[in-house]
Amino acid sequence: xxxxxxxxxxxxxxxxxxxxxxxxxxxxxxxxxxxxxxxxxxxxxxxxxxxxxxxxxxxxxxxxxxxxxxxxxxxxxxxxxxxxxxxxxxxxxxxxxxxxxxxxxxxxxxxxxxxxxxxxxxxxxxxxxxxxxxxxxxxxxxxxxxxxxxxxxxxxxxxxxxxxxxxxxxxxxxxxxxxxxxxxxxxxxxxxxxxxxxxxxxxxxxxxxxxxxxxxxxxxxxxxxxxxxxxxxxxxxxxxxxxxxxxxxxxxxxxxxxxxxxxxxxxxxxxxxxxxxxxxxxxxxxxxxxxxxxxxxxxxxxxxxxxxxxxxxxxxxxxxxxxxxxxxxxxxxxxxxxxxxxxxxxxxxxxxxxxxxxxxxxxxxxxxxxxxxxxxxxxxxxxxxxxxxxxxxxxxxxxxxxxxxxxxxxxxxxxxxxxxxxxxxxxxxxxxxxxxxxxxxxxxxxxxxxxxxxxxxxxxxxxxxxxxxxxxxx
Amino acid sequence: xxxxxxxxxxxxxxxxxxxxxxxxxxxxxxxxxxxxxxxxxxxxxxxxxxxxxxxxxxxxxxxxxxxxxxxxxxxxxxxxxxxxxxxxxxxxxxxxxxxxxxxxxxxxxxxxxxxxxxxxxxxxxxxxxxxxxxxxxxxxxxxxxxxxxxxxxxxxxxxxxxxxxxxxxxxxxxxxxxxxxxxxxxxxxxxxxxxxxxxxxxxxxxxxxxxxxxxxxxxxxxxxxxxxxxxxxxxxxxxxxxxxxxxxxxxxxxxxxxxxxxxxxxxxxxxxxxxxxxxxxxxxxxxxxxxxxxxxxxxxxxxxxxxxxxxxxxxxxxxxxxxxxxxxxxxxxxxxxxxxxxxxxxxxxxxxxxxxxxxxxxxxxxxxxxxxxxxxxxxxxxxxxxxxxxxxxxxxxxxxxxxxxxxxxxxxxxxxxxxxxxxxxxxxxxxxxxxxxxxxxxxxxxxxxxxxxxxxxxxxxxxxxxxxxxxxxx
Numbered sequence: 001x002x003x004x005x006x007x008x009x010x011x012x013x014x015x016x017x018x019x020x021x022x023x024x025x026x027x028x029x030x031x032x033x034x035x036x037x038x039x040x041x042x043x044x045x046x047x048x049x050x051x052x053x054x055x056x057x058x059x060x061x062x063x064x065x066x067x068x069x070x071x072x073x074x075x076x077x078x079x080x081x082x083x084x085x086x087x088x089x090x091x092x093x094x095x096x097x098x099x100x101x102x103x104x105x106x107x108x109x110x111x112x113x114x115x116x117x118x119x120x121x122x123x124x125x126x127x128x129x130x131x132x133x134x135x136x137x138x139x140x141x142x143x144x145x146x147x148x149x150x151x152x153x154x155x156x157x158x159x160x161x162x163x164x165x166x167x168x169x170x171x172x173x174x175x176x177x178x179x180x181x182x183x184x185x186x187x188x189x190x191x192x193x194x195x196x197x198x199x200x201x202x203x204x205x206x207x208x209x210x211x212x213x214x215x216x217x218x219x220x221x222x223x224x225x226x227x228x229x230x231x232x233x234x235x236x237x238x239x240x241x242x243x244x245x246x247x248x249x250x251x252x253x254x255x256x257x258x259x260x261x262x263x264x265x266x267x268x269x270x271x272x273x274x275x276x277x278x279x280x281x282x283x284x285x286x287x288x289x290x291x292x293x294x295x296x297x298x299x300x301x302x303x304x305x306x307x308x309x310x311x312x313x314x315x316x317x318x319x320x321x322x323x324x325x326x327x328x329x330x331x332x333x334x335x336x337x338x339x340x341x342x343x344x345x346x347x348x349x350x351x352x353x354x355x356x357x358x359x360x361x362x363x364x365x366x367x368x369x370x371x372x373x374x375x376x377x378x379x380x381x382x383x384x385x386x387x388x389x390x391x392x393x394x395x396x397x398x399x400x401x402x403x404x405x406x407x408x409x410x411x412x413x414x415x416x417x418x419x420x421x422x423x424x425x426x427x428x429x430x431x432x433x434x435x436x437x438x439x440x441x442x443x444x445x446x447x448x449x450x451x452x453x454x455x456x457x458x459x460x461x462x463x464x465x466x467x468x469x470x471x472x473x474x
Numbered sequence: 475x476x477x478x479x480x481x482x483x484x485x486x487x488x489x490x491x492x493x494x495x496x497x498x499x500x501x502x503x504x505x506x507x508x509x510x511x512x513x514x515x516x517x518x519x520x521x522x523x524x525x526x527x528x529x530x531x532x533x534x535x536x537x538x539x540x541x542x543x544x545x546x547x548x549x550x551x552x553x554x555x556x557x558x559x560x561x562x563x564x565x566x567x568x569x570x571x572x573x574x575x576x577x578x579x580x581x582x583x584x585x586x587x588x589x590x591x592x593x594x595x596x597x598x599x600x601x602x603x604x605x606x607x608x609x610x611x612x613x614x615x616x617x618x619x620x621x622x623x624x625x626x627x628x629x630x631x632x633x634x635x636x637x638x639x640x641x642x643x644x645x646x647x648x649x650x651x652x653x654x655x656x657x658x659x660x661x662x663x664x665x666x667x668x669x670x671x672x673x674x675x676x677x678x679x680x681x682x683x684x685x686x687x688x689x690x691x692x693x694x695x696x697x698x699x700x701x702x703x704x705x706x707x708x709x710x711x712x713x714x715x716x717x718x719x720x721x722x723x724x725x726x727x728x729x730x731x732x733x734x735x736x737x738x739x740x741x742x743x744x745x746x747x748x749x750x751x752x753x754x755x756x757x758x759x760x761x762x763x764x765x766x767x768x769x770x771x772x773x774x775x776x777x778x779x780x781x782x783x784x785x786x787x788x789x790x791x792x793x794x795x796x797x798x799x800x801x802x803x804x805x806x807x808x809x810x811x812x813x814x815x816x817x818x819x820x821x822x823x824x825x826x827x828x829x830x831x832x833x834x835x836x837x838x839x840x841x842x843x844x845x846x847x848x849x850x851x852x853x854x855x856x857x858x859x860x861x862x863x864x865x866x867x868x869x870x871x872x873x874x875x876x877x878x879x880x881x882x883x884x885x886x887x888x889x890x891x892x893x894x895x896x897x898x899x900x901x902x903x904x905x906x907x908x909x910x911x912x913x914x915x916x917x918x919x920x921x922x923x924x925x926x927x928x929x930x931x932x933x934x935x936x937x938x939x940x941x942x943x944x945x946x947x948x
Binding site: 425438439 | 494497498501518523524527528531532535536538541542544545546547548549550552553554555556557558559560562563564567571769790791792795796799800802803811812813814816817818819821854855857858859886888889891892893895896897899900909910911912913914915916918938939940941942943944945946
């Protein structure tokens with residue numbers, strides 16, 4: 001039996017983007033259906049941001065033993081770690097986040113939630129196959145918010161269950177003693193360090209010569225030196241993995257090691273291949289991602305919008321939320337609004353965190369850019385927190401001192417990154433930022449240090465003390 | 475033998491304010507002497523910010539045992555803490571900070587450093603008594619940057635060495651099992667919690683009904699509940715302490731306990747009583763603090779300026795740095811400049827941190843103010859970090875949505891406080907701040923949560939999704 005439903009807006013996907021889109025649809029008092037094949041609970045809560053942050057937190061606790069000893073704790077040699085219990089505790093907390101996200105989806109959608117997989121028949125007609133049968137949904141507008149899944153190249157299939165992705169990794173009943181990681185973007189690096197801190201021997205490989213996407217060569221070198229103390233980093237060459245008895249043999253160039261398990265962290269792929277987009281008449285790029293306007297999220301001139309990981313533009317939770325709101329707004333209202341986006345902000349929570357804000361170093365004109373640095377070994381709080389290796393780099397326009405971007409490998413970097421992102425979005429300059437209050441002793445003091453480095457390079461007038469403002473011009 | 479020296483600028487005190495003043499004097503290429511009776515090294519580095527942050531760090535490490543157990547660590551019951559070693563490790567790291575500060579003073583002043591205690595003979599003539607004899611310093615201008623010392627009421631003298639202040643506390647060869655703390659401002663609360671986390675039984679008393687100067691009653695209640703889990707808090711009534719055999723008996727109302735040691739954390743008193751200010755003709759207030767203009771730091775019309783803790787205005791290290799620069803600038807240049815100050819920012823690093831930014835709740839007109847809140851139990855990252863008790867309160871102007879102030883009891887609050895201080899200094903509004911990027915999962919997400927709470931109360935137009943900006947008006 002096929003049900004036939006007409007509605008104003010059909011939302012495909014009950015993840016972050018879909019739920020933010022739904023909020024806009026409800027705000028516009030439009031009718032809707034929300035289609036999701038489950039499990040409910042966002043990528044972030046189930047298999048992304050949240051379990052990885054819990055893993056890093058647990059790793060940090062176990063790795064604190066040396067610092068405890070330094071401060072007079074005896075008996076740390078007698079401590080043991082049961083990593084199966086670590087992972088069970090992780091899942092227990094993760095499940096609370098995921099259940100909360102799933103509950104939000106259920107309560108927001110109510111009886112407008114359809115369990116099933118959607119496929120376009122026409123640009124505004126969907127066929128949904130689910131456990132309760134087939135439903136045809138005829139909508140005035142559609143939001144595609146189907147998310148993404150980990151890339152898993154076919155050549156890894158031969159290794160069977162010895163290869164995991166973040167979709168399965170957190171479900172492991174126990175953690176192995178040795179793990180290989182393919183791909184050292186933010187996810188691979190975060191998981192590698194979490195595991196290394198939990199006592200797992202980690203070998204990470206990436207065909208790129210850097211980690212976490214760092215384009216600034218000084219920062220890349222600092223990150224490789226710092227993280228290389230905790231895990232083996234095989235960078236700049238392809239790696240291969242082959243079965244070797246019960247284990248796996250991982251090779252890159254003349255380097256070789258045995259590992260028990262491989263985590264493939266090779267990026268994420270948008271879930272658009274099962275939607276029948278081409279057949280329904282949408283224009284696609286060579287990879288099968290639909291062509292859309294990034295300012296409106298609209299597909300061509302269809303009343304169809306694509307948000308979140310599904311559009312492969314900015315696969316980050318906070319961007320998915322923004323895109324969901326944009327897509328939902330444009331789907332639910334008359335007229336299409338072009339939206340401005342927030343300043344780009346990327347954080348790997350690796351302590352020292354790897355963060356990039358605004359323009360990346362390789363996007364800037366070297367002749368017009370001045371770079372200021374600050375180092376953790378000159379920051380008192382960083383020294384207390386073990387962050388001596390921290391390095392902050394600020395990129396400013398040489399002509400007007402405007403802050404263009406920043407990147408860092410820094411303990412507490414996630415917090416510096418927010419200050420910098422807000423400053424860049426507001427168009428602050430080196431001098432205007434030096435007027436801002438900064439307490440002591442805080443990680444944030446690295447900002448005035450790096451800003452003063454730029455001010456010195458730009459040369460300064462002989463006027464007021466740096467960072468001070470007169471009530472009226474002197 | 476008396477030496478007689480003429481110079482451009484005499485700087486009294488080689489602490490934070492004095493060194494920042496010196497920088498301005500050198501930048502103006504003026505001659506100077508820097509007078510300090512030692513020990514060199516700032517209050518912050520020797521007995522203030524730095525050792526207290528190390529103590530809190532050490533306390534946090536020892537207190538992490540329960541969280542370690544939750545994540546699969548066995549054997550924590552076998553751990554022991556040697557608090558004498560904790561305190562020795564603290565001193566070792568503290569000494570590196572203090573030595574560095576002392577070295578900066580020596581290298582900045584060179585042979586212009588005079589070891590001794592200064593006393594005004596006339597407004598610009600000083601008599602300095604030191605180990606090398608007496609020096610008369612005749613200057614064109616003077617900067618008073620003599621800092622402060624802990625208040626120690628005379629009635630405590632009877633208790634002898636069983637009473638310490640922060641001047642002596644970090645020098646203790648060992649820590650007692652039970653300690654009393656008089657005064658629960660930022661310093662008393664920080665030290666009480668550091669000690670409680672190191673396993674010391676702590677009783678803290680304050681005649682005020684709140685801790686860390688919190689004026690917002692909801693935050694005060696939250697702080698008392700949260701910190702009361704770790705130490706006894708006797709609030710709202712005077713406390714007495716009397717010798718009791720080898721120990722001390724502490725009483726307040728019908729509460730009574732025995733402690734081994736008392737930390738008097740009753741505030742700090744400016745070091746101006748030995749300067750001979752009245753005799754030299756300066757006008758003083760009833761407490762003996764010289765009258766001065768807070769925008770110029772000038773004493774009357776004398777070419778004399780007072781900066782840092784010595785003026786009892788904003789006894790915080792970053793404010794002392796600003797005031798040093800202002801005083802040094804005005805002392806070294808022709809004409810007196812009136813300076814604007816940065817937005818007030820106060821942080822107790824108590825995890826959850828107690829922070830206040832901009833206007834305090836009791837300074838605001840309730841009829842014109844709207845308050846937004848966010849709670850740690852609704853913030854994912856706070857839940858991972860054990861910060862469920864966090865509470866953030868934002869104060870905004872009801873008429874234009876401008877952010878006026880903020881206060882909080884929050885894990886990671888020190889970082890929220892910086893974002894808020896910068897936002898207030900820039901005149902941001904609830905709506906403009908909702909346009910700023912915020913990553914996930916971060917403590918910083920409490921800001922949009924609290925801002926949205928205000929936006930809901932102010933009512934919203936039916937235009938764009940909250941926090942989104944159009945390229946052009948829709």
